[in-house]
Amino acid sequence: MTVAKQSDSQTAVDNAALNIRLAVIGGVLALALLAVAAVMAALRGGDLFNLATVPFALALLFALAALIYGMLSKSAALEDEEKALLAKRSEARALNVEEDVRFTAGRSFANYRFYAPYVLALLGAGLLGMMLYGIDRSWAAREAAEMSGNPVHSALVAAVMLLVAVFSGAFFVGQSRLPAFRWLRPVGAWLIAGGGVLALAAGTAVAYHNNLTSLDQTIGRVVFWILAVLGCELVVSFVIEFYRPRSVQETRPVYESRLLALFTEPGGVMRNVALALDYQFGFKVSGTWLYGFIERSFVPVLLVWLVMLWGFTAVHEVGPSEVGVKEVLGRVVARDLKPGIYWTLPYPFGKVRTFSCTELRSIVIGENHSGDSDAAEPADDGHGHEAPPPQVTKLKPVVLWTEAHGATDENFIVAVPLEPGQKGAAAEAASISFLRTSIPIFYRIRPEGLMKWAYENADPQKTLRRLGEEAATEYFASASMTEVMSTHRAEAEAAILKHIQELADAYDLGVEIVAVTILDAHPPAENVAPAYQEVIGAMEEKETLILSARTYAASSGPATAAEALSIVSGAEAYEYSTRVVAGAEAKRFASQMESYKAMPEMFRLRWFLDFLEKDAAGIRKYVVSKSLRDAVYEIDFKSKERLDLIDTDITKLSDK
Secondary structure (H helix, E strand, C coil), rough: CHHHHHHHHHHHHHHHHHHHHHHHHHHHHHHHHHHHHHHHHHHHHHHHCCCCCCCHHHHHHHHHHHHHHHHHHHHHHHHHHHHHHHHCCCCCCCCHHHCCCCCHHHHHHHHHHHHHHHHHHHHHHHHHHHHHHHHHHHHCCCCCCCCCCCHHHHHHHHHHHHHHHHHHHHHHHHCCHHHHHHHHHHHHHHHHHHHHHHHHHHHHHHHHHCCCCCCCHCCCHHHHHHHHHHHEEEHCCCCCCCCCCCCCCCCCCCCHHHHHHHHHCHHHHHHHHHHHHHHHHHHCCCHHHHHHHHHHHHHHHHHHHHHHHHHHHHEECCCEEEEEEEECCEEEEEEECEEEEEECCCCCCEEEEEEEEECEEEEEECCCCCCCCEEEECCCCCCCCCCCCCCCCCCCCCCCCCCCCCCCCCEEECCCCCCCCCCCCHHHHHHHEEEEHHHHHHHCCCCHHHHHHHCCCCCCCHHHHHHHHHHHHHHHCCEHHHHHHHCCCHHHHHHHHHHHHHHHCCCCEEEEEEECCCEEEEECCCCHHHHHHHHHHHHHHHHHHHHHHHHHHHHHHHHHHHHHHHHHHHHHHHHHHHHHHHHHHHHHHHHHHHHHCHHHHHHHHHHHHHHHHHCCCCCCCCCCCCCCCCCCCCCCCCCCCCCCCCCHHHCCCCCC
């Protein structure tokens, strides 16, 4: 019995020593992979290289925990061996070896196994949360996610790191099946998780080389949230651990991820599928021959399908209106391929890059309203697939100059013409101004310049954008701001297009500049636009007043002339009527004087009777005789008593 106990103690010591060595190896590997991933993220860029540091940091933390576990377990095993020797030598059995205060390693080891998982769960969740927070802040502070250098080199480094991480992680997971090495399983699991992130990093680096620049950022966001879920799982496991019943022998530490174990433990996924099927159907489905056959053949069939799919990457298509270039191991072996089907080595050893020499492409310099510096550059996946159709953009509301509406703030210096007589300091202060505008440059690749565009320039789009900025800056420096914004915009577009074409030919870009358009030209919205708006308003008000004055002059002149003509005509008519009437009155007076002189009594009587008849027609008249004072005669003048010749009807007169 004593010999067996000594043998068990020696085995425990040996296992503890091996556990220490494996923990040190795992920690060194995790630290090395962490350092390489951090260096690659800093030098080459890429979101996934940045995220790969998180699982390797956790693997390093848990490797340190496994190292401490091995050291304490070794001390406890040596202590047990020493206790066995003391018990064997004690003849009187007066000393209780188990209660000897000198033997504390066992209690320390027991306390570590009980409390360390809780502490490690909190430390792991905190470390993961802080690293994800720092990565998110770095993403928010940067302008754009870009990779520097050759992305293929980054993919090769990621592939080497992937092999180291996966194989070492699989070894630790396999070794952890023995109870003595159980604490190495989280180290292997997180190493495999880091290898998975590196596999995605290698794939996105190759995609970036094929102009799929947004894939790394998109997959990086997905991996970010997956790691965040794993961190939340650590916190939930820590809380649940206080409320669940515990067995005497715990098989899984608190800080070990159950979700991660589904994909890192041997048979983890299939075992969980089997348990789910057994529960669903009510009998042991996993014990049938069909499930056993599927479980045994699943991995080989999957590998065969993967190999077949990988073989299909050797087939490439050059579509209509496209020109292909065949590459083998990064070297061009055929160019100017016509539309059709071509064969190469499987990816990534061979590929066919396709380019369209008829498609109109564009880049934008100056103020960018979409937030993307390049517009509608089709993605090249190496298989000749056509780009997806452009999305229909909705009409945007009208935006004033005074409202900031661009994604970038790039100003051009433009000349300001001097006012007549402007000299001295005022002329120097008003000699330049700032103009903000958006200038789309439309171009196409020339068939004879395809190799220059694709292979002789590291980043031809960026070069073309810089040349466009240079040409626009040179033109605006000698142009008038008002003319560029209004009447001379077409001349400015033609001059800039010509200059960009000259620069592109000088740099051998192999492109043809089709059109240059100046859009949304206005002063800077922050400080200049409000003042410029006031100046424009004052100029418009000035023009309005001038036009109003001209309108008043045009309308009041004829009216005044007509009124003057009316007054003159009235005066002439009054003068004529007065003169003619006065002459007539004079002639009548002369005739009356002659009548008066001829018969004065008759003239007076005639005028008196005329007065009574005309001027006193509405007045009752009384005739009073001088001699007959008492008699009154009433004469009715309404009816005539005497028949005049004028009143006689000639037809009634007879010949008698």
